[in-house]
Amino acid sequence: MRRRPLLFLVPAAALVLVLALAGIATAAGHSSARKAASRQAVVTTRKTKPGMILVDAQGRTLYLFEKDKGGKSACSGACAKAWPPLMTTGKAKAAGGVNAKLLGTTKRSNGTQVTYNGHPLYTFFQDTKAGQTNGQGSTAFGAAWYVMGTNGDKITKG
Secondary structure (H helix, E strand, O other): OOOOOHHHHOOHHHHHHHHHHHOOOOOOOOOHHHHOOOOOOEEEEEEEOOEEEEEEOOOOEOEEEOOOEOOEOOOOOHHHHHOOEOEEOOOOEEOOOOOHHHEEEEEEOOEEEEEEOOEEOEOOOOOOOOOOOOOOOOOHHHOOEEEEEOOOOEEOOO
């Protein structure tokens, strides 16, 4: 019988919390070093199972956090390790089907985070390949996480 790594035996939400609390660097370049952006962020689009969604320049899915209010992030510490904010220097750049008028920024303690239609944007550490949406519908850190549609609203399906 083939043994599976322990990671497959732990529910995803518990894994997020354990890894975030342990401060473990995350997959696909999502380490704490990514917090401080050193370049202009690019937001573009990609067709996925939930629909046409926002992604970063590397094709990683971008999410909104329903706990965020008034364009300000409610995700820091362990939350930001599991859900790294999309950071930028200066104004973010729109590409693909992204509406540049909906792009904005909000200040964080460690720099500037990209927003879309007033929602701060995040990636998810368990999305290890472009186009994955493993965080869709998660309720980690006290509220739901959803992919962002090009119209600036959350997509709840998928």
